[in-house]
Amino acid sequence: MIWLPRLFILLISFSILKNVQAEIALKDLGLTQSEIVLNPKQIKEQKTLESRHSMLKTHEVLGLTTLGLMTATMLTGGGALDSNTHMYLGMATGALYFTTAYFSLTAPKPKGIKERGNIVWHKRLAWIHFPAMILAPILGYIYKKNEDDGKKSSSLVKQHPTIAGVGFGAFALSAALMTIEF
């Protein structure tokens, strides 16, 4: 019967221990160590995300500045043959446009991301405004040169305002898609 006092103490201790609730830990939820603790691969991923974010922020600011300049270029189109304002604005717009595109095209993108939402249309519209931004300045230059030399422009060259207008519309819509939730 010598074991009886020991059993008594054991039971009392067990009873006290039962009243102290153990705190639930993250591993109790079935989470793996990699889901809880940061590893070197994740540090690299964060750096990629930060670099991407910074480049796209620059893309946003430059894109909106380009839109402003593009609007001014469109508004001065009517007097293009009387002064060089339209031409200089067009050149500045072009330079900013391609710089804007550079920041978007070279921004790192994490692997395995399936694009959805407004960004898809934002990118699709580039297939319209990008060719327009290459064609419009060339046609504009030829048109102005022909007018200065007293030559007649071809029907394609005469399409400069139309192509520029289509490019401007697509670019403005692309910017609006990223700003307003439709």
Added chain:
Amino acid sequence: MKLIMGILLLLSLQVEAKEYTLSQAKAEYTVKHIFKTVKGQSKDIKGKMVCENETCEFLIAITSKSFISSDSNRDLNMQTILEVTKFPLITVKGSLPESDLSKQQFEVKSLVSFHGIEKEYLIKITKGRPSEGSLTVLLEDHKIERPSLLMAKIDNEVPISFSVDWKE
């Protein structure tokens, strides 16, 4: 002596802990900006609740990068700002009297760890299948730099609504 021992044995065994796990859960944030209101949702939520001695303790963990909105580009921006690789989990823990579980509505004082910063919130719960709750998180309280669009930052207050269904 044997009788006393028997009573003690019965006393020690009478309180059995009840364990619950989340069978399904959903959390949704709402971000407001002058030009738009955006919602993002996550279902990647794990949780456990242990009820013992008339008190229930719980722990819920949400994977930070699991929130999905209508735009993948925005989700990547959200992941950058929340530093999801540094702080992969958003956790909510707390305790409540077991009797509250039978009430239709109750409030739970919870410790929310978000972006590595812990803060206490009072979460309103409405009982049901699933139970629903809400709280408003202040981004600056958790040292989260508010993203901006056209020079305007998003609202500091981010309402979070969630639904949880526990199974024993």
